[in-house]
Each structure stands twice: as structure tokens, then as C-alpha cells.
Amino acid sequence: xxxxxxxxxxxxAKRGQDVAxxxxxxSGHVSLFWYQQALGQGPEFLTYFQNEAQLDKSGLPSDRxxxxxxxxxxxxxxxxxxxxxxxxxxxxASSLERGYAYNEQFFGPGTRLTVL
Amino acid sequence: xxxxxxxxxHVSVSEGALVLLRCNYSSSVPPYxxxxxxxPNQGLQLLLKYTSAATLVKGINGFEAEFKKSETxxxxxxxxxxxxxxxxxxxxxxxxxxxxxxxxLIFGKGTKLSVKP
Numbered sequence: 001x002x003x004x005x006x007x008x009x010x011x012x013a014k015r016g017q018d019v020a021x022x023x024x025x026x027s028g029h030v031s032l033f034w035y036q037q038a039l040g041q042g043p044e045f046l047t048y049f050q051n052e053a054q055l056d057k058s059g060l061p062s063d064r065x066x067x068x069x070x071x072x073x074x075x076x077x078x079x080x081x082x083x084x085x086x087x088x089x090x091x092x093a094s095s096l097e098r099g100y101a102y103n104e105q106f107f108g109p110g111t112r113l114t115v116l
Numbered sequence: 117x118x119x120x121x122x123x124x125x126h127v128s129v130s131e132g133a134l135v136l137l138r139c140n141y142s143s144s145v146p147p148y149x150x151x152x153x154x155x156p157n158q159g160l161q162l163l164l165k166y167t168s169a170a171t172l173v174k175g176i177n178g179f180e181a182e183f184k185k186s187e188t189x190x191x192x193x194x195x196x197x198x199x200x201x202x203x204x205x206x207x208x209x210x211x212x213x214x215x216x217x218x219x220x221l222i223f224g225k226g227t228k229l230s231v232k233p
Contacts, residue, residue, distance in 0.1 A: 004149075004159065033220055042206050042223030043160070056220070082134065095219065102148045102167040102210065103219050107159035 002026070004108035006092050012114045013082045019078045021111045025094030032075050033105060034067055036093040049075060050098050082115045089113070098113050118143045118209045122224035130232045135179075135194040136164075137227045139207030142188065148210040149190045150221065151181055155203045166190060176200070202231045 013019050018033045025032050031050055033045035036059075046065070049054040051072035060067070069075040070105075079086055089112050093105040119211055123138040148167050152160040164175025171183045181192045190207060205228075208221040 004164070031219065039227070042208075042225050043221070045211070045222070047221040048220055102165070104162050104165065105221065107161070109157065109159045
């Protein structure tokens with residue numbers, strides 16, 4: 001079956017531009033996570049959805065970052081007025097049930113964002 | 117708060133040699149621990165996980181890891197390395213700030229494994 005997909009795979013933005021990154025989770029998966037992976041680092045948690053509800057956005061680095069999942073499936077991560085420090089790979093992951101700590105998360109290939 | 121430390125950002129082994137990737141965790145509650153592998157331009161794939169059942173966990177591709185509470189370690193091993201094992205490996209602990217009801221992961225910085233022919 002299809003895994004988690006993300007688009008675009010690569011995005012180059014000029015500083016100050018707005019960008020939107022899309023995640024298509026595995027069909028039927030309740031939980032959806034966004035992570036940010038800077039070069040040479042492990043992924044860091046950004047935000048968590050259970051169906052359409054955004055239950056945790058504590059990892060979003062600033063109010064320029066916004067995420068939504070309006071119908072409980074596809075999710076979009078939006079970054080306004082991009083800065084160079086936003087350059088990273090943005091990973092999306094989904095899991096079947098509500099986010100129990102032992103559940104396996106299935107990761108997409110990521111979107112590599114480069115801000116010039 | 118939970119955290120993960122991976123010793124060695126880069127490990128190089130010969131094909132057929134033992135693979136040992138080190139992971140130490142910090143957690144005030146019994147942890148759930150994971151090892152993920154990341155191939156170039158691909159997403160992370162789960163190798164194995166520890167969820168407080170058996171302390172020796174077997175995963176895919178011949179990898180296994182042993183949970184040692186006394187050493188706060190969860191090292192990943194494979195008896196015989198294959199060229200296809202070359203990738204980056206991440207150890208992670210599940211954030212239990214929400215009593216285990218959320219599940220976001222806290223990752224180490226990763227270890228890049230090279231396999232020499």
C-alpha cells in the first residue's frame with residue numbers, strides 16, 4: 001500500500017517568502033506528526049494532530065510556523081516570511097491510532113527547504 | 117525530561133564485521149525506545165522498538181538491541197555487516213510528557229554507518 005507522501009520534495013525560497021509543505025499520511029491513520037531535521041541533526045518535534053485537532057504545537061519555533069489538518073487526513077505546514085535558519089528537511093509521520101507512546105510512526109521522505 | 121545520546125557520529129566497519137551503534141538515554145520514567153534507519157533521500161524506517169517486554173529486541177535486517185536499565189543503554193548490533201547496511205541510524209525515546217498519550221519522539225543526533233568492502 002501507499003506510504004506517507006510529501007510534496008514538494010525540494011523547495012527553494014527567497015528569504016521573506018511564504019512556503020507551504022504538504023503531507024499525505026497513510027489512509028486511516030489518526031495521528032500525524034511534523035518534525036524538523038537540520039543538517040547533521042536528528043529530527044525535532046514540531047507539532048501533533050489527532051484527526052483534525054492540533055493537540056500539541058509546542059515545538060513550532062516561532063509564530064511564523066503554522067500547521068493544519070482540516071479534514072483529518074492531508075496536512076499542510078506553512079512557514080511565513082521564511083528565514084535562512086528555516087532551512088532544513090521537514091518530515092511528516094503518521095501512526096494508526098491516537099498517539100500512544102509505543103506506536104510505530106511511518107515517515108515520509110521529507111521536504112528539503114532551502115532559504116536563500 | 118527524556119533525552120538520547122548517540123556516541124559516534126560516524127562508524128566505519130568492514131563487510132562481515134560486527135556492527136555496534138551506541139545509544140544512551142535519560143528518562144525519569146520507564147522509556148519506550150526505538151531505532152530508525154534513514155537511507156539517502158528516504159524517510160526513516162523503524163528497525164526495532166523496546167516497549168518494556170523482552171529486554172533483547174530483534175528487528176528487521178538482522179539487527180537487534182538490548183535494553184540495559186542499569187547502564188541506561190539501548191545499543192544496536194548486527195553480527196555481520198552488509199554493504200546495504202550503509203545508512204544513518206537514529207535512536208529515539210518516546211516523549212512521555214503527556215503520560216504516554218501522545219507519542220512524539222525525541223531523537224539522537226544520528227550515527228552514519230559506512231561499510232567497507
